[in-house]
Amino acid sequence: MFIFPRMKKGLRYIFLITFLTAIILSACSSHSDTPQKDPLQLTWSDILKEAKGKTVNLMMWQGDPQINKYMNDYVVPALKDSFGITLQISAGQGNQIVSILMSEKEANKNVSDIDMCWINGETFYQLRQINVLFGPFVNKLPHAKYIDFENPFIKYDFQEPVDGMECPWGNVQLCIIYNKEKVLSPPKNMNELADYVKQNPGRFTIGTDFTGLTFLKSLLIGIAGGSENLKGKFDETKYKKYSAQLWDYINRVKPYFWKEGKTFPSSVSQMHQMFAQGELYFTLSNNDGEVDNKVATNTFPTFASSYVLDSGTIQNSHYLGIVKTSGNKAGAMAVCNFMISPPAQLKKNLSSVWGDGTILNIEKLPPGIKSKFDSVQDRKYGPKRTDIQPKALMELAPEYMIRLNDDFRKYVIEK
Amino acid sequence: MISENMLLKNKLINNTGLLCFLLVVVIPFFAGLIYSLLYSFGLTGILSSGFTTRHASTVIHDGEFFSSIAFSFYIAAASIFISLLIAIPGAIVFTDNITKSKKAFFVYMPLAIPSIVTAFISFQLLGKTGFISTVAYHAKVINGLQQFPDLINDRFGIGIITTHVLMATPFFLIFFSNLVVSERLHDLSGAAASLGANKFQRLSRVVIPVLFKRGFATIVLYFIFVFGSYEIPLILGRQSPQMISVLIVRKMQRFNLLDIPQGYFSSLLYTLLVIILLLIFLKPGKLKA
Numbered sequence: 001m002f003i004f005p006r007m008k009k010g011l012r013y014i015f016l017i018t019f020l021t022a023i024i025l026s027a028c029s030s031h032s033d034t035p036q037k038d039p040l041q042l043t044w045s046d047i048l049k050e051a052k053g054k055t056v057n058l059m060m061w062q063g064d065p066q067i068n069k070y071m072n073d074y075v076v077p078a079l080k081d082s083f084g085i086t087l088q089i090s091a092g093q094g095n096q097i098v099s100i101l102m103s104e105k106e107a108n109k110n111v112s113d114i115d116m117c118w119i120n121g122e123t124f125y126q127l128r129q130i131n132v133l134f135g136p137f138v139n140k141l142p143h144a145k146y147i148d149f150e151n152p153f154i155k156y157d158f159q160e161p162v163d164g165m166e167c168p169w170g171n172v173q174l175c176i177i178y179n180k181e182k183v184l185s186p187p188k189n190m191n192e193l194a195d196y197v198k199q200n201p202g203r204f205t206i207g208t209d210f211t212g213l214t215f216l217k218s219l220l221i222g223i224a225g226g227s228e229n230l231k232g233k234f235d236e237t238k239y240k241k242y243s244a245q246l247w248d249y250i251n252r253v254k255p256y257f258w259k260e261g262k263t264f265p266s267s268v269s270q271m272h273q274m275f276a277q278g279e280l281y282f283t284l285s286n287n288d289g290e291v292d293n294k295v296a297t298n299t300f301p302t303f304a305s306s307y308v309l310d311s312g313t314i315q316n317s318h319y320l321g322i323v324k325t326s327g328n329k330a331g332a333m334a335v336c337n338f339m340i341s342p343p344a345q346l347k348k349n350l351s352s353v354w355g356d357g358t359i360l361n362i363e364k365l366p367p368g369i370k371s372k373f374d375s376v377q378d379r380k381y382g383p384k385r386t387d388i389q390p391k392a393l394m395e396l397a398p399e400y401m402i403r404l405n406d407d408f409r410k411y412v413i414e415k
Numbered sequence: 416m417i418s419e420n421m422l423l424k425n426k427l428i429n430n431t432g433l434l435c436f437l438l439v440v441v442i443p444f445f446a447g448l449i450y451s452l453l454y455s456f457g458l459t460g461i462l463s464s465g466f467t468t469r470h471a472s473t474v475i476h477d478g479e480f481f482s483s484i485a486f487s488f489y490i491a492a493a494s495i496f497i498s499l500l501i502a503i504p505g506a507i508v509f510t511d512n513i514t515k516s517k518k519a520f521f522v523y524m525p526l527a528i529p530s531i532v533t534a535f536i537s538f539q540l541l542g543k544t545g546f547i548s549t550v551a552y553h554a555k556v557i558n559g560l561q562q563f564p565d566l567i568n569d570r571f572g573i574g575i576i577t578t579h580v581l582m583a584t585p586f587f588l589i590f591f592s593n594l595v596v597s598e599r600l601h602d603l604s605g606a607a608a609s610l611g612a613n614k615f616q617r618l619s620r621v622v623i624p625v626l627f628k629r630g631f632a633t634i635v636l637y638f639i640f641v642f643g644s645y646e647i648p649l650i651l652g653r654q655s656p657q658m659i660s661v662l663i664v665r666k667m668q669r670f671n672l673l674d675i676p677q678g679y680f681s682s683l684l685y686t687l688l689v690i691i692l693l694l695i696f697l698k699p700g701k702l703k704a
Contacts, residue, residue, distance in 0.1 A: 095668035095669070095670070096668070098668075098672065099667065099668060102460075102461060102672070105461055106459070106460065106461055122670055126670075126672055129462070129672060130461055130462065130672070202561055208654060259565060259568060259569075262570060262653070263568045263569075263653035263654050263655070264654050265568075266649070266654065274542075274544070277542075277544040278544060278560075279542070279543050279544045279560070398670075401670060402670045402671045405669075405670050405671075406671070409654070409655070413654045413655050414479070414655045
């Protein structure tokens with residue numbers, strides 16, 4: 001070879017392969033030069049000092065322009081101005097986050113590309129399964145004193161105690177959004193829903209995503225006679241009994257679903273689009289405040305309205321988790337603390353901004369900000385939270401969702 | 416002395432190129448295959464609990480994988496067939512090289528649009544409340560939007576095929592147009608005519624055999640590309656059967672992390688199938704024939 005004319009051919013190849021591999025591997029490695037201090041051992045002011053000037057990578061679902069706007073126009077500049085933290089947001093949800101962190105762990109990566117993430121119950125379960133979450137850290141956050149931990153919908157995530165391993169961020173309840181110009185009397189229970197769908201074929205469907213599965217879980221709880229019956233750990237016998245009734249119910253009305261039930265939308269955004277265009281009369285939302293937000297931003301026409309079934313719908317919270325191998329845990333904690341601060345929660349609560357329910361206990365807040373929360377009565381198209389709270393159902397153990405996801409495909413979609 | 420130096424330089428370039436190809440393409444590819452194999456049989460992965468054939472058995476026995484392969488094959492075959500049916504006559508009819516004419520812009524333009532955007536365009540055009548449906552309703556061809564036929568998320572994959580045809584036809588039109596010019600097919604056809612061949616004979620015995628022979632490898636590679644496409648069937652396809660890439664990604668991102676090896680095993684089978692296809696249709700002897 002030209003560079004090493006006296007070296008034997010075999011040796012030259014080995015040398016070159018080793019050299020190139022070393023370059024590739026060194027480019028791929030991500031060792032942190034400066035070991036970070038354990039933020040759990042620091043005071044809050046030291047945590048803020050540690051976080052200043054750093055970049056925090058947040059991975060979150062970015063499927064809603066209004067949520068993106070809240071993050072980019074409010075949270076990112078506020079963190080920069082107040083704490084000198086650069087928040088970099090990348091797109092990714094549940095299974096993508098799990099997949100990345102699993103791969104990083106399998107590759108023994110020391111410092112993750114993700115510092116923190118927006119997680120829901122099933123992701124919390126998966127991330128704890130593979131042990132990649134940092135914590136418990138929530139008690140260390142100064143604003144955590146305002147969080148409503150008395151509320152079981154916040155304290156437990158898919159029947160698992162949160163235990164400070166994820167920071168509550170928002171609280172929502174599943175709603176059915178309907179076209180009030182076409183559906184004059186929305187069906188309030190499963191029998192009425194079946195009758196309506198049969199009389200108006202092609203106008204109703206269920207998505208195969210998280211929201212669709214949450215709707216199926218709500219129906220399952222309704223069939224089981226309430227949350228209490230399915231409370232606690234996964235019960236195979238009960239699941240088989242009630243899910244058989246659920247699939248029987250859905251298969252009976254399936255021929256009258258959108259596209260005769262031969263296919264189902266893969267995402268709630270696809271359902272929203274078809275609803276806005278008038279193809280569907282119903283869509284689902286995992287956020288009871290979403291309909292007002294969507295009308296306010298002209299995504300939905302003013303014919304949109306929302307409600308919950310008499311048998312109730314699932315209420316759950318969403319959280320922020322910090323990755324165990326984050327290179328900037330102090331920064332991630334500072335971001336979490338800002339996200340649960342009363343002003344950030346108030347802003348997020350407004351229908352014109354996001355319409356996300358707060359996880360704060362309003363009664364605990366200082367009078368000035370409390371009155372601002374009290375005065376937020378801007379829902380015109382969706383139900384008031386106080387009206388649907390009695391119909392809120394607790395999330396079930398994560399195995400119910402895993403099984404419903406598999407069996408919905410097996411007994412309904414592929415049948 | 417100069418020629419010896421040039422030989423050494425050429426050798427260096429060739430060897431370095433080969434090594435880079437090995438390092439960047441071949442080694443990661445086989446490393447990925449081995450990793451998939453180990454993952455499929457529970458020999459790696461943070462949740463693995465030792466060797467098992469359970470995941471492989473589930474994939475083979477539940478039928479979903481093979482119906483997905485069959486559906487992908489049908490979509491790829493139909494898309495390529497329709498595209499060729501339009502592109503080959505188009506390339507023959509345009510006597511000049513189309514890429515050098517003013518029409519080139521309209522042929523190149525669809526190639527510049529990403530497949531995900533083309534899929535959304537199809538969604539907006541072909542849906543029940545889409546553009547064509549609305550026009551048909553206003554023209555009183557249909558009495559209501561619901562009467563418009565299912566062209567997306569449909570049983571026969573019409574939306575997926577249409578979108579692939581929209582993307583493949585310009586590609587093949589340019590490709591065959593270049594071949595017509597480079598192989599001097601109009602001259603050859605003229606020579607055949609002077610020897611007494613009629614129009615059909617010139618097409619069936621001269622033009623089309625040459626085009627197919629010279630373009631066979633490209634057609635096979637495009638077939639494999641459509642076979643493994645992801646974004647278009649994700650947006651326009653049904654939940655069941657799904658095209659193979661959509662199925663694999665779904666299996667890789669299961670709620671149940673213990674089932675992820677099924678995704679790895681499916682991807683392994685799919686890769687082996689593509690390698691077999693390549694070995695059958697693109698082995699060097701075949702290309703030279």
